[in-house]
Amino acid sequence: MSSILAGAAQVEDPLPEKGRLGPWLAAWHDPVAGLTCNGGCMQFMDLSRNGDYKIVVACRAMSLKVYQGTSIFAEHPLLDEPSGLCAFYGVEDNTNTAGGERPAVAVAAGPYIFIYKNLRPYFKFTAPLVEPSDEELEIWTRYRKGEVDADTLKALLAKATEDGVRLGPLSTDFLAPDLEDRGSFLSARGASEPLSRTTIITCLATMNRAREEEGSPVCLLAGTEDGQIVFLDPPCKVLTTAQLPRGAVPAFLAVGGLFDSDWRLAVACRNGRIYTVKDGDVAKTAVVTGTVISLEATPCGLARLPRQVYAATTDNNLHAYHLKGRRDFSLKMPALVVQLEAMETRSTTCLLVALADGNVRLYDAEKNLLHTLKTQEPIAALRFGPYAREDGALAVVSVTGKLTIFMLNRKADLRKPKTFGAATAGYPPEQDIPLKVPKKTKLYVEQTQRAKLQAGEIHRAFQKDLCLLRLTAARAYVKTITDGRQGVSAVGAAASLRLHAQCQGLGPNFKIKLELQNQGDRALTNLPVAFTYDRDIYAMEKGQFMVSALIPGVSSRHEIAITNIDEGGAAGSVRILVLSPSGPSPLVSAVVNMPLSELIDS
Known part of the structure; x- marks a missing residue:
């Protein structure tokens, strides 16, 4: 068993049915962890670069918790409610005896990305300001030149809102129904306050720069409330940006490829569409392609496997799409999907599907259900990765804040689901029982074998009969027209x-x-x-x-x-x-x- 169990207190056994764990081993359970987070705010990180992985969790209670083994290693307050968390590697330092540069922790909260180096505040990045739309800028310019009065300004801004123009905070405050003295408001703020506004970071991800090895330099990807994907380089220098269509607010990011060569980014948005962003013709640029996947409901999860992109929707469906946008298949889930997680092991790549009823389903790349893990409580977040000295660990956070860790059995072969028991296999055991071929089918097989051995003679006989049939039909036709019986x-x-x-x-x-x-x-x-x-x-x-x-x-x-x-x-x-x-x-x-x-x- 893993070293994290050493000295662990057996406070509660969340899974009394040990035989139904399949490829998993129950490692540790903390019923009083008090974690409040989603899947995007929990990561496994090797903060010391010594092979001892830790769990880093950004809680909605505005705190950053780090778990090592079975205890809290560190805890830091946050300035705002987090929306994303990831490990952020900079330039490698091969002279470090610990194996390279230690990763920084990037936490997205509000319009900021907070960078923690050695678990201490290191840098703060502010999302680029959003410039006002042309319509809003023209309306305020006319007012500041004295061409329109306050009533006309209000009417123009209200009409722009009806036309779908997103207004800034100055225009929104001016149109507030509880604003009594609009003249005083314009005197105080209308003449000098800038129209640009800050935005909110909605999701966070990383993309390797030149190599896929862990610890190599990466660039940070941040999705904003205004439909913008920002690419950042250490220490948070903007490399490029990509603007999504109007109304598309990114919620989930699925990354594939290397930023310095060839890459593609799948962006699931709140409007029920998945957009594809890829590298442009010019180096270090990003463009939004014409490949748009329209979902039947709002997405609630996104994951990418080597050949497919999986998307979960709020109508309890799991869809698999080809990288070019073609839908391969759909699966109906028994409950709402909370999170999708790609599970990469040494032997294969699988998909973990966390459901709201407390079950975690394990699928292979061929949509076969390998195993169902029952955690007995609704799930809020899930993450798979190395923990402590183990290569595969599954961290599950329930809606009540409990933290449960499962270890992947080292002997488990995910390519052979029968090793988990017949009840958990992706197909019924009857599929392995040979069918009794009836006599008629044996006769068909014998005739097929005869056709293979005598193919030339059968073909020549067929051609001879076909020529005779054509000759008889031609003679009958000539006789008919020569007798004059067809008009x-x-x-x-x-x-x-x-x-x-x-x-x-x-x-x-x-x-x-x-x-x-x-x-x-x-x-x-x-x-x-x-x-x-x-x-x-x-x-x-x-x-x-x-x-x-x-x-x-x-x-x-x-x-x-x-x-x-x-x-x-x-x-x-x-x-x-x-x-x-x-x-x-x-x-x-x-x-x-x-x-x-x-x-x-x-």
Whole structure:
């Protein structure tokens, strides 16, 4: 067991079910720690650079606490409520026998970043002032030149607020509804007070400069309330800035890459969108790319793994996105997600999901649930990293202020979830039982093997049958058009005919309307047209006639009278044949199905 347990008082056992810890070992529990913080205000740091890691916590009670082993190592007051905390390395000093320069502690509180060197106040950085918008600056400039009075100034500022313009503190105080004497206010502050305003730092992160080794120089990233990402270099010198679109307030930062070469930054904002910031074409510049991920709800957590960005939303969903913005998958959580934490070990990289019901879920990169750790109390903050002399430790802070530390079992192989027990594996144990292949499936496998061995012969037989099928279809088509049974017939190689017939009338006297059209490119002459019908039902004055000429593209219309002579008004069919003057086969034919005839009144 770790050295941090030496001399630890067993005040309370938060996890009585020891067998359900999976890859974790219960190391220490402090029920009276009184910590009030979120995940961004707790870090593991090697403050002495001797391999003995400590827990640094920035509490909302405006205090900075440092835990070493099982006791508080140091405690310092803060000037404001913290919003972020991280280790801040400067220029390396390889002559230091302790292994390099000791890290500084950076604490974001209000518009300031407080730097602690050797746990003592060292430097204070103030966020850049926010310049007023063009609309607000123009309104106050007109007032100070005497172009508008106080009432007009109030109306213009109110209209700017309705248009979505963010006003500074001077304009906000002037528009306050409880302000009684606006003239005195303008006399005291309106003429000389600057319009620029301070901003609030909302989140904090670090990015390595040239190397990824721990202890190498880094640059500090700070997100502000005005949608700005500020890049700082020790000692808090502004390197560059990136401005997010209007209304985007950064809440979480996920860093990847090196600042001096190639990097990308995922920024989850309160407006439900994730923006991507990357290095610009000019060295040490930052640009906001066009890749924008729209979430279905407000984000409540963000973490980055080597190939994906994970985002948790307030509708109890966990989304995984590709680095280019494509969503890979989504998982429904049983409770609200409190925090996401990337868990990097020597063998693999996993994702820790802290839920409001007190459970900590462990997922691998393939979205498989490896283990669920139950802490019995709602979680407020969570952090994974080295602690004391251990490489992997999990610090959990409950909403009641209790601090619990779990150690990762050195023998735990996160690539083999079955080592945690069948109840905690990411898939059911039945998945490892071989299926009984039925006989029909065996026959299919045998046929597949035959197809592999005799692929050439099977292909040649298929091609032969396919050619025969095509030949039979072609012969049938040629026979059909040469018999003239489809209403279209070829005449030589340069002409074709189209015949359209229609019957009109109620009976017993009918009229058949014919339309002949030459669709070829040469004229046709002396074409006989004949009719065949049942002579017991119908009678025609002449059963044939001659078409003297058919010009290409011109229709020839004819009307033929036909009478139904059947006493019962029976119906039959009439076949029309356009004959060839030089052969016995018809050029084209059509069949007209005659309707029932009206009976003749006696």
